[in-house]
Amino acid sequence: MKVLGIETSCDETGVAVYDTEAGLRAHALYSQIALHAEYGGVVPELASRDHVRKLLPLIRQTLAESGMAVDDIDGVAYTAGPGLVGALLVGAGVARALAWALDVPAVAVHHMEGHLLAPLMEDDQSDPLRGRPEPPFVALLVSGGHTQLVAVDAIGRYRLLGETLDDAAGEAFDKTAKLMGLPYPGGPQLAALAGQGRAGAFRFPRPMTNRPGLDFSFSGLKTQVLLAWRDSDKTDQTRADIARAFEEAVVDTLAIKCERALDAAGCDTLVVAGGVGANTRLRERLTAMTAARGGRTCFPRPAFCTDNGAMIAFAGALRLQAGQREDASVRVTPRWDMATLPAV
């Protein structure tokens, strides 16, 4: 089954074709970062309009790269939420219309399920012998809008173990970068800067790790950075040192809670997805933590940690294969609890 996947939940237009026999056939991404940079954040109406401009050309490009014609498609998957309502409607409208015209089924995909299943889409290049992870496992979802620990009992059966009470981890990276003067969106740049920071020059707390529980809080850390930066000599080296201490605090906090979640769920396989999953220090730390207990951590390749169409095509393919499909109306769900999804 060849499934066209469409992602338009925020500021990235992503399109891909996933073939349940041959795997990922092609994928393309258009990022609106430059469009939103001058406002310092995503402007919803501009995002919707840019998806309108880019989606059809991107679908043509992806089909051409996959060597397929549009009527080779057997199903269409689209992100129906959570996300910006206008942006979601662009993808849902195009997906639903295309499926109707081709007379193939369409399926609505939960954006965070897309992220969560991305590590199951292809073999782990760093560890190809061990195969793809299979439930039950624990998933850490760390993106721009979410920080969640989820027990995955089966594909489609998700139990929330813990989540952030304030900022998401990616949001904390972006806001911290901004307050030290890095251009939007600062998360990846802050991470790059942390690589030049000296160990031990600064130290920040590991929020909510000294009491039981699996919830997170990252907004206080941001304030700690603000104070340290304000009272510092503000040199490039100091900025890098603070970036390093911030990154270590976030990574340490995530690792401590992941280990607790594995204990609570009684398993040793951790799956990590979402933009912060591209962070090198986080990848190394979690890999070491699970190896020490005889388990493993599975990540998507870094490009599939952040938003992309491939994860939507893949998640949609699993649901279409299980017989799930939508009726002909165009419907989106900007706020959507993953625990309410049907099992596959």
Ligand code: ATP
């Ligand atoms: P959500 O999926 O919750 O709706 P989103 O789609 O905006 O949010 P993603 O695209 O998954 O989020 O991830 C983007 C986030 O990942 C940004 O906050 C960005 O700063 C962060 N990020 C990307 N690369 C890195 C990195 N190397 N280190 C730390 N953070 C990173």
Ligand code: MG
């Ligand atoms: Mg994004």
Ligand code: FE
């Ligand atoms: Fe995302």
